[in-house]
Amino acid sequence: STSTTTTADTNSYAVGMRTMINGPITTRFPPEPNGYLHLGHAKAVSFNFAVARAFPYPPPSTSSAAGGGVVGGGYLGGRCHMRLDDTNPSKEDEEYVRSILEDVRWIQRGTGGGWNAVIDDDEGGRGGGGGGETDDIADDDTGPWYGGVKKTSDYFSLMYDAAMYLIESGEAYVDELSPEQMREYRGTLTSPGVSSPYRDRSISENVELFRNMRAGMYPDGSYTLRAKIDMSSPNLNMRDPVLYRIKHESHQATGDAWCVYPMYDFSHPIADAIEGITHSLCTLEFEDHRPLYDWVAERMVRGNLVKCLPRQIEFSRLNLKYTVLSKRKLIRLVEENHVSGWDDPRMPTISGIRRRGFPPSAIRLFCERMGISKSDSNIDFGILEDCAREVLDEDCSRAFAILNPLKVTVTNCDGELENFEVPRHPKRPDLGHRVAPFGKSAYIERSDFFDLDGPEGRDNGGVPPAGFKRLLPGGRVRLKYAYVIRCDEVVRDAITNEPTELLCTMFPETRSGATPEGEARVKGIIQWVEASTCTKCRVMQYDRLFVAEEPGRESGDFTTDINKESLRVVEGVVVEPSVAKDAIDMIARIRNYGTGKKSVDKPYHADLAYQFERSGYFALDSSSTESDLVFNRVVTLKDTWNA
Ligand code: ATP
Ligand code: MG
Ligand code: MG
Numbered sequence: 001s002t003s004t005t006t007t008a009d010t011n012s013y014a015v016g017m018r019t020m021i022n023g024p025i026t027t028r029f030p031p032e033p034n035g036y037l038h039l040g041h042a043k044a045v046s047f048n049f050a051v052a053r054a055f056p057y058p059p060p061s062t063s064s065a066a067g068g069g070v071v072g073g074g075y076l077g078g079r080c081h082m083r084l085d086d087t088n089p090s091k092e093d094e095e096y097v098r099s100i101l102e103d104v105r106w107i108q109r110g111t112g113g114g115w116n117a118v119i120d121d122d123e124g125g126r127g128g129g130g131g132g133e134t135d136d137i138a139d140d141d142t143g144p145w146y147g148g149v150k151k152t153s154d155y156f157s158l159m160y161d162a163a164m165y166l167i168e169s170g171e172a173y174v175d176e177l178s179p180e181q182m183r184e185y186r187g188t189l190t191s192p193g194v195s196s197p198y199r200d201r202s203i204s205e206n207v208e209l210f211r212n213m214r215a216g217m218y219p220d221g222s223y224t225l226r227a228k229i230d231m232s233s234p235n236l237n238m239r240d241p242v243l244y245r246i247k248h249e250s251h252q253a254t255g256d257a258w259c260v261y262p263m264y265d266f267s268h269p270i271a272d273a274i275e276g277i278t279h280s281l282c283t284l285e286f287e288d289h290r291p292l293y294d295w296v297a298e299r300m301v302r303g304n305l306v307k308c309l310p311r312q313i314e315f316s317r318l319n320l321k322y323t324v325l326s327k328r329k330l331i332r333l334v335e336e337n338h339v340s341g342w343d344d345p346r347m348p349t350i351s352g353i354r355r356r357g358f359p360p361s362a363i364r365l366f367c368e369r370m371g372i373s374k375s376d377s378n379i380d381f382g383i384l385e386d387c388a389r390e391v392l393d394e395d396c397s398r399a400f401a402i403l404n405p406l407k408v409t410v411t412n413c414d415g416e417l418e419n420f421e422v423p424r425h426p427k428r429p430d431l432g433h434r435v436a437p438f439g440k441s442a443y444i445e446r447s448d449f450f451d452l453d454g455p456e457g458r459d460n461g462g463v464p465p466a467g468f469k470r471l472l473p474g475g476r477v478r479l480k481y482a483y484v485i486r487c488d489e490v491v492r493d494a495i496t497n498e499p500t501e502l503l504c505t506m507f508p509e510t511r512s513g514a515t516p517e518g519e520a521r522v523k524g525i526i527q528w529v530e531a532s533t534c535t536k537c538r539v540m541q542y543d544r545l546f547v548a549e550e551p552g553r554e555s556g557d558f559t560t561d562i563n564k565e566s567l568r569v570v571e572g573v574v575v576e577p578s579v580a581k582d583a584i585d586m587i588a589r590i591r592n593y594g595t596g597k598k599s600v601d602k603p604y605h606a607d608l609a610y611q612f613e614r615s616g617y618f619a620l621d622s623s624s625t626e627s628d629l630v631f632n633r634v635v636t637l638k639d640t641w642n643a
Helices: 006-010 039-054 060-066 094-107 152-168 179-186 203-215 264-275 284-302 327-335 350-356 360-370 381-395 455-459 577-592
Strands: 026-029 076-084 118-120 172-175 224-227 242-246 260-262 279-283 311-315 318-320 377-379 397-399 405-410 418-423 433-438 441-445 476-479 484-492 499-507 528-530 535-542 567-575 609-612 616-620 630-635
Touching (some): 026 039, 026 279, 039 076, 039 279, 039 350, 039 360, 076 094, 076 264, 094 350, 152 172, 152 203, 152 224, 152 242, 152 264, 152 284, 172 203, 203 242, 224 284, 242 264, 264 279, 284 311, 350 360, 377 381, 381 609, 381 616, 381 630, 433 528, 433 577, 535 577, 567 577
Parallel strands (some): 279 311, 318 377, 397 609, 405 499
Antiparallel strands (some): 076 118, 172 224, 224 242, 242 260, 405 441, 418 433, 441 528, 476 484, 484 499, 535 567, 616 630
């Protein structure tokens, strides 16, 4: 606030200008709305928000004197701007804008940080409360999350003026070379470039031509505005880069207001400078664009167009094995119907992994674990899966689901249902209880019974596999939280001879909670689902989407490496009644969201996730209806339970 000058205030360029002296760290996440965000973007989102949060302002030592910057008694973190980098009307779409904002909000869910708001480490302050003030992204809300989404297109007139400033200082000119000629004139790494014959137009001629370009007098591709830098620079980016091109195309945000659009290398440093970005964090492929970034930014400051000189700092991209992370490739997967859509749970898009059931905290943990560096690395998807297991293990309710059911009839049960109150989580009493009814019939997992008298028994020499502790003909097992049962008789299919039902005896004295003695002492404990109250549903099991570590590396076309067996649909899965009840509640919550007070985070189907005991982590799929529940397997359990 010490260096704002009156010239700046009376200058039209002062719009949106900020003084950065002693200001907080300011970063931005600037995706182009030309596709859905993917896990690579999640790395950039996490990094930018984390950097902003990491540096409190004012620093603690000066806080007592500073006073004014302190909200709610806490220190302010830095700021992270959400900016849509919308400079190319041909590839951009409102649908992408909507999805990007939704995805970024979701990645940050629960951190208390919102874009563009001052991030407040003190709970309940500005930007806090999970940012859930709105449910509707199109809403012109001024809440901490959506208010103040920035767009590069907001600065189009400033950028036009900035271009004029360069023309007037003799540092930009209007060119007429075709793209092919331009490429030819540019030269190569080993040969210097050749100047365009239009390089030495007079300033007034350039001014007039650029005005005419803007006025729509010329067709696409006929003229460009180029920076006049150095045609013999060893850095090709400095050989008179194009700053503006003509495109007679409607823009998703500015409509038909413009027919000239700035190039990334010109617009990005200007947008950063206008917004007072202190650290413009970007991926390494922009490293050799940095001299151009600085060239533009320095001139903006020199011309008194902006006060802040932002710095570009590069970090390495995220590459994931067995998948692709590029909007261009992801678009092909969708358009060629290799997947069901952007949010197909096999997709590495944010919407895909959200639908699959990866929680946002797992994504953030993953980004934190990978760290930030300047060296390229190929990360194993398994690391993300491990992060998901960690988070889900801690937060998820347990439940019983039987993926491949085998019927058990308890012959000595009177048929009355007995309700067992069982914990939702073994270590988290705060998650409460669920009710598991027990009665005369139940389903158990087919693999929890070893058919000694059937083909599998014969193949195994009439003995169970080593270490098998579950149910055998004549053997005993504990139905978890209920009773020990003994298998007395196997009912078989008349034709296939496959077991269709087990007739069992229960031992009432082994009721869960009673001191296990005698009959109660069994080694195997298995999950089960009561048959008359269970719900049938469908489970989707996923494998990696590609069979090659680096898809397309051998064949040149990544689609040839698609895994044809990446989806397995399991029908006829049965779940305990508490699951169906939770799912129906969740579906209702989602349907009603937005009709009442806008005070909670937008709910997603996958927020309902379970550890289906001994099977893995599963989340409710967004295609679910009350009468047709679908669960996605998020990840398997790390270790199969040795029962
Ligand atoms: P893509 O190559 O998938 O089209 P992009 O870099 O063109 O991605 P942008 O919309 O420009 O996509 O990206 C917004 C921000 O996200 C940029 O700052 C970019 O550097 C960052 N980003 C994109 N992909 C990755 C990645 N794989 N790892 C880390 N950051 C990424
Ligand atoms: Mg880009
Ligand atoms: Mg791109």
